[in-house]
Structures are given as structure tokens and as C-alpha cells.
Amino acid sequence: MIDQNVHDFLARQPAGVLATTRPDGTVRQSVVYFALDGDRVLISTEPGRAKAKDVQRTGRASLCVIGGASPYPSVTLEGAARIRSAGIGADTARVWSRIGGQSVEPLSDAELAAMNRVVLEITVERVYGASYLESTS
Amino acid sequence: MIDQNVHDFLARQPAGVLATTRPDGTVRQSVVYFALDGDRVLISTEPGRAKAKDVQRTGRASLCVIGGASPYPSVTLEGAARIRSAGIGADTARVWSRIGGQSVEPLSDAELAAMNRVVLEITVERVYGASYLESTS
Numbered sequence: 163m164i165d166q167n168v169h170d171f172l173a174r175q176p177a178g179v180l181a182t183t184r185p186d187g188t189v190r191q192s193v194v195y196f197a198l199d200g201d202r203v204l205i206s207t208e209p210g211r212a213k214a215k216d217v218q219r220t221g222r223a224s225l226c227v228i229g230g231a232s233p234y235p236s237v238t239l240e241g242a243a244r245i246r247s248a249g250i251g252a253d254t255a256r257v258w259s260r261i262g263g264q265s266v267e268p269l270s271d272a273e274l275a276a277m278n279r280v281v282l283e284i285t286v287e288r289v290y291g292a293s294y295l296e297s298t299s
Numbered sequence: 300m301i302d303q304n305v306h307d308f309l310a311r312q313p314a315g316v317l318a319t320t321r322p323d324g325t326v327r328q329s330v331v332y333f334a335l336d337g338d339r340v341l342i343s344t345e346p347g348r349a350k351a352k353d354v355q356r357t358g359r360a361s362l363c364v365i366g367g368a369s370p371y372p373s374v375t376l377e378g379a380a381r382i383r384s385a386g387i388g389a390d391t392a393r394v395w396s397r398i399g400g401q402s403v404e405p406l407s408d409a410e411l412a413a414m415n416r417v418v419l420e421i422t423v424e425r426v427y428g429a430s431y432l433e434s435t436s
Binding site for chain 2: 176177178179181182183187188189190191192193222224225226228229230231232234236238240291293
């Protein structure tokens with residue numbers, strides 16, 4: 163599903179644009195840090211955030227990742243999505259390690275619950291729009 | 300609607316992530332070059348492209364613009380959208396000048412029609428998610 167070129171590009175880009183669908187059917191977009199693990203896109207968020215509620219309601223999300231300079235390498239991943247609060251220590255650490263660029267020690271579910279953190283997980287079903295992925299920018 | 304900080308950030312960033320809604324209600328995302336003119340976001344595309352058809356059908360679009368490096372400055376603009384093929388010379392030149400970084404001479408509507416170009420125009424009704432816009436990245 164996720165080929166090596168896409169995988170390597172995503173490894174260099176820790177942030178992307180998440181899109182979900184609002185209750186009225188319009189699109190909501192926001193910037194998120196993410197990690198990729200196999201065919202899962204992982205995002206750390208709070209259960210009360212609009213994007214989390216959209217995912218709870220619709221069961222879907224899309225992530226478009228764009229490089230920082232011309233020719234703007236990019237790819238979009240989308241699929242079924244859900245909000246998880248159990249067994250999220252390792253996945254949350256994966257995302258946080260992308261923010262700081264260094265390894266983060268996993269916390270327990272209880273610690274993450276106290277911090278009001280959940281994982282928004284997309285199971286990637288479709289990869290499209292891959293462009294200029296071998297660019298260095 | 301579009302304040303100075305947002306305006307200045309968008310002037311530095313010629314590309315963003317366009318989101319539209321597919322016939323089945325799911326989100327389509329793609330990277331586009333854009334220009335801003337007042338409260339209008341301008342994108343040059345082809346009438347047969349999926350994003351253009353989505354806009355024809357739904358009358359809406361969203362653009363999220365993200366900077367190229369941490370802390371990933373960003374902002375999302377959304378609103379009513381339409382596909383234009385008349386009087387699009389100046390607007391198309393605005394977009395193309397952002398791609399190459401230098402002024403482009405406007406073409407006539409007939410010339411643009413022969414090149415199969417239309418303008419996807421968003422009238423910005425909402426600006427949200429503005430973060431770290433004064434960052435230099």
C-alpha cells in the first residue's frame with residue numbers, strides 16, 4: 163500500500179494537513195504532527211477537539227503531506243479512522259518523537275488519560291497524488 | 300477577513316493543500332499553487348480535473364497553507380467556490396507568477412481556453428487555525 167518512495171518522504175516530513183468532515187458536510191483542515199507505522203497513520207490529539215469528534219462521527223480521515231519548498235513534493239493518504247484511548251503509549255511516543263526529533267519514553271494509558279490524550283489512527287486504504295517525492299526539499 | 304499577518308504569510312507561501320468533497324462525501328486533498336487577491340483565493344486548473352468537478356458540484360473549497368519547517372506556521376481559508384472561464388487572464392497570470400516567482404503576461408480567455416485552463420476561485424468566508432505565522436520558516 164505504502165511504497166518505499168512514499169515511506170521515505172513521510173519519514174522526512176513530520177507534519178501534514180489533516181482533513182475531516184464537519185457535521186454540516188464541509189471540510190475541516192488542520193496541521194498535525196503524525197507518525198507512520200506500517201499502514202497506520204498516528205496522530206496525538208484530545209478527545210474534545212473538533213477533528214477527533216469528526217472522526218468519531220464519520221470514521222474517516224485524510225492526510226496530505228507537502229514538502230517545504232518548490233517543487234513541493236507531496237502525497238495524500240486516506241482511509242478508515244478511529245479514536246483510541248487504550249494501549250496508546252507506544253503510538254503516542256511515536257508521534258511525540260517526531261515533534262522533537264528524538265526518542266520519547268512511552269507513558270501509560272492512565273498517564274495519557276490524565277493528560278487528556280488520545281490517538282487518532284487512520285488505516286491507510288488509498289495513497290494518491292504522489293509528486294516529486296525524490297526531491298530533497 | 301484576512302488580516303495582515305495572514306496576508307504576509309500567504310505572500311511568502313505560493314502552494315497549499317486544497318480540499319474538496321467527492322460525490323460520495325469523502326474528502327479529496329491535493330497540492331496547488333494559489334494567489335490571493337483581496338478576499339479571493341485563485342487557483343489555475345483544468346475543467347476536467349476532479350477538484351474542479353467537486354467545486355462545480357458543491358460550490359465550496361478549503362485551502363490549508365503550511366510553512367516548510369518547524370514550528371510549521373499555518374492557516375486555513377475556506378468559503379464558497381466556483382469555476383470561472385471568462386475574464387480569467389489577469390487571475391491566471393497572478394497564479395502563474397507565483398509558480399515561477401516572476402511576473403507573467405496575462406493571456407486572453409481564448410488562449411486560456413485553448414490551453415484548457417480555468418480558474419478555481421474561493422471567496423474566503425472563514426479564516427481559522429492561524430498558528431506561528433510570524434515564524435520565518
